[in-house]
Amino acid sequence: MTCEELLKALNDYVDGAELNEICEEFAQHLAGCNPCQVVVDNIRQTIALFHHGKPYDLPVAFQDALQGTLKAKWMEKFGEKSINPD
């Protein structure tokens, strides 16, 4: 496997796809190619960074408006008693 071929197979390797043949070739290449090792590590860190990023907070005014809309829709579907039981 060349560096170029490694680049093309990178997704499957990073995503842990069970492609033993590719993984074996991939691991063999990495063992002898420090720059490719660092690129793979960089990609894993990049994905982790974005995945663990802070979620977006809903603007407070929108949160209130959304609550009102959903409540109205809920009453339309399930009846008023579903929101205000006796």
Added chain:
Amino acid sequence: MASQNIDSAAELLGKARTGDFAAFQLLIESLQPRVYGLAMRMLRSTHDAEDVTQQTFVALIEHIDSFREESSLATWLLKIATNFALKILRRRKTVSMSSFSDITKEDSYGDLPHPDFIAPWTQTAPQIAERHEFQVELERALDGLDEKYRSVFVLRDIEQLSVRDTAEALGLTESTVKVRLLRARLMLREEMTRRFGDPEQSLRSDHNHE
């Protein structure tokens, strides 16, 4: 209803299907920021992201009877939200939208962007995540990506949808999703490594061996 605080998502869904609004609210609490975040990242407009979020949860109420498993709920919501977001992008009729659905030579593995700045990072991802300006830096980097790459990266790597679900949500083939994801990852790796990589440990980018 104090026991609802410890109810599992499956129990909450069961109660919501019978008309329990309090259970529905608890069920969607953690899903609202995900749907809103997805819409913000795809549309870059608070107003449009709010529209998409509202449409998505209204659609959930309309279809809540058909859910039997809570595990599919987040995926369903994100796919519905993506669909609403794509409608807005089409309405905007931007040039980038045409590039979104058009399959070009960039949707193949030819001429992949070769890593240029290669260096180990000075900190780990969790350490960087603690930095105050972290979110702004990430969003700026995402902004730098073309819509067609950003959408795939957000659905697949941020929201962790499968390749198949990402493809279905965006109306693309799985192979197009894979190529766009690889390009997005390579572009973001470059950008992030320029910010967080250690220049003193940088390695040659023109290496190539068998």
